[in-house]
Amino acid sequence: MDGQRAGQAELGRILIYGLGRSGRGVARFLAAEGLQADWVDARPGPEDAALVADLGFGPGDLAGVYSTVVAAPGVPIDHPDLLALAARGAEIIGEVALAARLRPQLPMIGITGTAGKGSTTVLVAHLLRACGLAALEGGNIDPPLLDVVDRAEVAVVELSSFQLERVPGLRLPVAVITNLGIDHLDRHRTETAYHAAKLNITAGQSADDVLIVPAGLQVHTQAQLHAFSPDALTLADGRTLLPLTDLPEGVHPANAAAALLAAEAMLLHLGRPVDADVLAAALRSAQPVSGRFETVARIGNVRFIEDSIATRTLAVEAALLRAAPPIAWLVGGRDKGADLAPLRAAAQGRVVRIIAFGEDGEKMARELGLPFELVEGEGGDEVLLNAARAGLSALRELGQDTGGTVLLAPIGTSFDLFKDYKARGESFKQAAQVLAASAAQLAEARA
Structure with missing residues (x-):
């Protein structure tokens, strides 16, 4: 407890720079500690504004002097406001240091x-x-x-x-x-x-x-x-x-x-x-985290794997190497400049077709140099339904019992069609499950 009190005393006058998920956590924590803080956010959401008002925290003064600035992770370390606050003596920390x-x-x-x-x-x-x-x-x-x-x-x-x-x-x-x-x-x-x-x-x-x-x-x-x-x-x-x-x-x-x-x-x-x-x-007994290389549906021997968070080269490469071939690989979203060379190597002999979608899907598919098909649609949900369907069709062209994987490991960010990677992943999951339900109904009708 003595260490805790000493830590409180060292904080001095506090500014929360950036609200959102992290900043709201900081605000709740400081209030529970009985500490006061000012806040700054260029575009506070309704939830942010309501929370700081309820806690009695007021708007900060960027020309003022603070001992501690708790900055949200999304604010660059060299942001001009943070540099100016540091020049006037503030220590810039984040929620982890706090x-x-x-x-x-x-x-x-x-x-x-x-x-x-x-x-x-x-x-x-x-x-x-x-x-x-x-x-x-x-x-x-x-x-x-x-x-x-x-x-x-x-x-x-x-x-x-x-x-x-x-x-x-x-x-x-x-x-x-x-x-x-x-x-x-x-x-x-x-x-x-x-x-x-x-x-x-x-x-x-x-x-x-x-x-x-x-x-x-x-x-x-x-x-x-x-x-x-x-x-x-x-x-x-x-x-x-x-x-x-x-x-x-x-x-x-x-x-x-x-x-x-x-x-x-x-x-x-x-x-x-x-x-x-x-x-x-x-x-x-461990369970994979939802949205990270998760099998979301099966049709016969074909698995639909959702790895919407895979936008980094290492993550996409790992998904390609773990998925059972042959693979229909869904690539798309907004290009973030990922290194594609390791992905070309990982895809060789495993990916039979790229299903390109979204803002930069075709561009990335061409750079990968593999056979591809471009799908479109009205809105993100329709685009991913069409992409999942195209992936299944690509595998079935190899033979009815070939099996394989329809893999969403998109490389690009989700912001062209969805609010975040989770929404994109959920859309793919729903699309795969719609296709699986249709396949089950068709099989039952034939029986």
């Missing part, structure tokens, strides 16, 4: 990476709960971290590169880097800057802490390095916990391997027993 300062006694596991960080976060929390700990996930994944810190024995925190730009002083007893690729160059500008933000996850670690990384990744850290491989589910001493074939469908082996080492490290940090049988049973 949680660490005001709840210094709460053990946290931080998880970042270009792909797989959300699924790994959920899986670590699942493993720790199976071991009897009240572990809750939050951060970049719903809910905001500050909404769970007072209900958790352990917080498992998904950390984006945006969040990791503003975590001064953060020390994590256990941290995970799932992988390092290329993403968000529109924000970070260079691969080096993007990787530097990711590597902030270990900046505050010491020799008593643990950093978990993929085998072969070279990282400068003071922490103990534990490497994982997608080829085995092992504990830190090398003991194999269970065969990969025991993992449920949709749980990626690399994510499971990283999550297992993270759960083990936290149990040891807390002085808790590491029960291999409990951990093995928890892995067998």
Whole structure:
């Protein structure tokens, strides 16, 4: 409690810069602490405005002097307002640093990476709960971290590169880097800057802490390095916990391997027993996160897999390599400049046709250099229904019993046709289930 009070005193005059999901969490948390804050948001939504009014927080003064500015992840670190506030003495932090300062006694596991960080976060929390700990996930994944810190024995925190730009002083007893690729160059500008933000996850670690990384990744850290491989589910001493074939469908082996080492490290940090049988049973019962390489329908031997969140090269490549060939690959949305060279290689011999859709689908399909078909429609739902139907037709052209996968791993962002990747994924799921229901009715009529 003394550390908590000291953290409150150090905050001084507070400004919340940017509301939305993260900012609302910050506002609720500060109010519960009995702290006052001003706020700034260029376009506050009705929910944002209502919340800060109810809490008694007033509009901020960008020309004023603040001790602490808690900035939303979506606000660039070099935004002119933040630079001006920092020049007048403000420390710029985010919700994760705020949680660490005001709840210094709460053990946290931080998880970042270009792909797989959300699924790994959920899986670590699942493993720790199976071991009897009240572990809750939050951060970049719903809910905001500050909404769970007072209900958790352990917080498992998904950390984006945006969040990791503003975590001064953060020390994590256990941290995970799932992988390092290329993403968000529109924000970070260079691969080096993007990787530097990711590597902030270990900046505050010491020799008593643990950093978990993929085998072969070279990282400068003071922490103990534990490497994982997608080829085995092992504990830190090398003991194999269970065969990969025991993992449920949709749980990626690399994510499971990283999550297992993270759960083990936290149990040891807390002085808790590491029960291999409990951990093995928890892995067998794990469920994939909705919207991440999820089988949403089947028609005969054809699976429809929804991976709408796959807009990063690493994530799309992983989906292509995991999906059972032959693959009808749905590509589309708004091009974000992903590196397509690894995808061309992953698709060779596996993808029989690209189904292009949306604003830049045709452009990306042409760059991939594979046979493609362009589908259109009135609105996003009709476009994806037509795309799912075209994918099924492409596989059936190979033979009625060929099987295979209709895969939505779109590369492009969703904002051309949908409000977000979740809405796009739900649209594909509904389309696949409509086709499956029609196929079942047809089969019944023929029987």
